[in-house]
Amino acid sequence: MFYFSLAIIIAFMFVHIFTNYIKFLDRKPKDRLMSFVSGGSIAYVFLHLVPELTHYQKVAEIAQLPSWIEKLEYSTYLLTLAGIAFFYGINQLNEKSRAKNEREENISQPSTYVFALEIFGFALYNILIGYLLVDLSGDKIPDYIIYFVVFSFHFVANNRVLHLTHEDLYTNIGRWVLAVSVLIGWLLYHLTDTTDLNIAFFSAFLTGGIILNILNDELPAEKNSSYPSFIAGIVFITVLLQFIL
Template sequence: MFYFSLVIIIAFMFVHIFTNYIKFLDRKPKDRLMSFVSGGSIAYVFLHLVPELTHYQKVAEEARLPKWIESLEYSTYLLTLAGIAFFYGINQLNEKSKAKNEREENLSQPSRSIFALEIFGFALYNALIGYLLVDISGEKIPDYIIYFVVFSFHFIANNRVLHLTHEDRYTNIGRWVLALSVFIGWLLYQFTSTSDLNIAYFSAFLTGGVILNILNDELPSEKNSSYPSFITGLIFISVLLQFIL
């Protein structure tokens, strides 16, 4: 699966680089599309990523860890919460910086330091997605395809928000950093040693990040969202997962 996983990673990189050129995302039907995407993403998280937390918790319990970690109940679930808190914190800093700049300097963008922090956070996020591709997808090509479809739409949603928030900074720097980070994550998995514990903790943290970012970036506002499209996406991915899991 080495070469097939490489193809998926390269495709992810193209998604990051060329999201800005997908013109239909600027039209009103995008709300129906994003509702469909968010439904599919949530189905993938709760039917594939979240159930794996039980397995990852067993891995953590069987590993030799420092006593203070062993004393923690449900350490993988705590890391999922940490993932939610990490990306929620970045989002809050971003919103506050943007509001301050609008109020004091009549600028529509957050500060450069917040841009750097947000790109760092999403670079880490993308690296984890690249790193975990092979382990989560296993040996089944349909699993790789669903992984690609779900996270491609997820990337597109995140990228559009980053582009609208940071404008030229994202276009000139951010998208290239994010494209490279997913490739770096894949390289680290392929050419460095890993362990079941690393996979468990990385997956738990990523799951928290995915949940938060779906709720933040993929669900359209209530007045623009399409409930039928959301349910269609949720059912579509749920049915696919039933066939391959």
């Protein structure tokens, strides 16, 4: 699966680089598409990633950890909350910076500092997705395909928000950083010693980030959402997961 997983990573990189050129996303049907993607992403998170937290907690409980960590209850769940808090904090800084610049300078973009922080956050996010590809997909090609479908659409949704928010900064710098970060994560998995504890903690943190980003960026505004498409996305990924899990 080495070369197949590399092909998935390269495909992820192309998604990041070329999202700006997907003209379909500028048309009306994008609302139905994004609702479908949101439903599918939520189904994947709650039927595949969240149930794994129980396993990750057991891994953490039998690992040799510092005493202060061992005293914590549900350490992996706390990391999931940390992932939610981390990306929510970045989102809040973004919104406050945009409001400040619009109020004081009549500029709709957040500051360059906030852009750098947001790209750093999503680069970390992408590193984890690249790092966890092999472990979360196992040795089944259908698992890799579902992983690619779910996260490529997830990337498209995030990238569109980043592009609309930061415009040229994202086009000239951000998308390239995000594309390379997925590859870095995959390389780290193959070039470093990977333990069950690493997988447990990284997956828990990533799960929190995914939940926050889906709810924050992918779910369309109420007036633009398509409930039937949202339900169709949930059903589609749910059925696929039932066949392969």
